[in-house]
Amino acid sequence: MSIISLPFQYPGYLALQSGLKGDEPSGFVHNEVFLMSAREHYDRVAKKYSRMLTSGIGGQLKGREKDALMRLLSPKSGETILDAGCGSGFYADMIRKSGAQVLCIDISPAMIEVVRTLGLDAQVHDIQSLNLDMRFDKILCAGPLEFCKQPLKALQNMRRHVSEDGYIVLSVLNISMMGLAYWFYHVSHGVKITLYTLNGITNLLNQAGFDVEIVERPVSFLFAIRARPK
Numbered sequence: 001m002s003i004i005s006l007p008f009q010y011p012g013y014l015a016l017q018s019g020l021k022g023d024e025p026s027g028f029v030h031n032e033v034f035l036m037s038a039r040e041h042y043d044r045v046a047k048k049y050s051r052m053l054t055s056g057i058g059g060q061l062k063g064r065e066k067d068a069l070m071r072l073l074s075p076k077s078g079e080t081i082l083d084a085g086c087g088s089g090f091y092a093d094m095i096r097k098s099g100a101q102v103l104c105i106d107i108s109p110a111m112i113e114v115v116r117t118l119g120l121d122a123q124v125h126d127i128q129s130l131n132l133d134m135r136f137d138k139i140l141c142a143g144p145l146e147f148c149k150q151p152l153k154a155l156q157n158m159r160r161h162v163s164e165d166g167y168i169v170l171s172v173l174n175i176s177m178m179g180l181a182y183w184f185y186h187v188s189h190g191v192k193i194t195l196y197t198l199n200g201i202t203n204l205l206n207q208a209g210f211d212v213e214i215v216e217r218p219v220s221f222l223f224a225i226r227a228r229p230k
């Protein structure tokens with residue numbers, strides 16, 4: 001049952017109608033109608049994405065996310081780190097500067113092109129079907145889970161790619177005013193996203209074979225989480 005009624009039949013509204021069901025354990029999910037995939041959306045914005053991330057108030061908020069995630073990840077020289085859902089390489093570039101070896105993956109070929117121009121090792125992959133036949137000391141997953149239809153599958157795949165004494169660091173948007181604003185922003189171009197409750201993401205991590213070690217909230221609308229293989 002839709003809990004919001006809008007007078008217009010625009011694409012985002014159709015997605016919104018199907019979306020506000022809240023019948024998934026992890027928060028708001030809309031699974032029936034979508035008009036653009038995450039891949040298409042990020043292909044469209046890839047060239048300007050770095051600018052979008054770092055300008056204005058968004059840039060300040062990204063800075064707070066960055067401080068938390070980089071502290072939790074704590075990359076070290078010689079480590080191997082997978083940046084899953086790397087976007088335009090915001091984190092991968094910093095990880096590389098720590099001396100760690102970073103592999104970037106993203107579902108968007110245009111994002112991967114941008115990352116390669118930075119001289120980073122980058123490949124197109126969907127984390128929901130990831131199978132690299134290798135393990136990493138650490139995995140960073142900042143922002144793609146919101147776009148996954150099968151977030152459990154994505155986390156299970158990352159579990160298979162992290163070493164037994166390593167860990168995963170992830171950020172997810174929670175159900176909050178800013179989270180909803182982000183949700184509406186994506187609905188407006190027909191992209192479906194999921195917002196997570198702390199219980200929802202913790203349950204998914206547990207089911208995927210992780211124990212949550214640290215949860216931080218660097219900004220009100222975001223959970224920054226470190227989780228280790230059980």
Ligand SMILES: C[S@@+](CC[C@H](N)C(=O)[O-])C[C@H]1O[C@@H](n2cnc3c(N)ncnc32)[C@H](O)[C@@H]1O
Nearest residue numbers: 042085086087090107108126127142143144147
């Ligand atoms: C919000 S952006 C964050 C990018 C980057 N991690 C950052 O923090 O700047 C989410 C990224 O996840 C990617 N993504 C979405 N779904 C994905 C999937 N199933 N597999 C891999 N990447 C995905 C998108 O293409 C996009 O680049």
